[in-house]
Amino acid sequence: MNLEFxxxxxxxxxxxxxxxxxxxxxxxxxxxxxxQQAMLINSFLTSSKDFQPGRGEYLMKSDRQR
Incomplete structure (x- = not known):
């Protein structure tokens, strides 16, 4: 498998x-x-619910934004 980019x-x-x-x-x-754009955006929002960050990830992101 060639992984060069x-x-x-x-x-x-x-x-x-x-x-x-x-x-x-x-x-x-x-x-x-x-x-079609609305369908695409809605599918992104729906799938994002499946990838919620864990507690630690959320807190690190929250700290970086301060």
Whole structure:
């Protein structure tokens, strides 16, 4: 298994995705893409409930923010 990470290839792929996605957003009605965005955000919020930090993790994060 090759674990090397090609930063330039990753950057190129991400920029290509952003370009394709922005073209898609411009080409469809607002209610279509906004509904999909809402579904995506809701799924993030739902799944984040499965990954609540433990007590120690929460306290360390809380201390760093002060």
């Amino acid at each position: 090609d930063r330039e290839q990753n950057r190129t792929e991400r920029l290509a995705f952003i370009t394709r996605y922005s073209e898609w957003v411009k080409s469809v009605p607002n209610d279509v893409w906004s509904m």
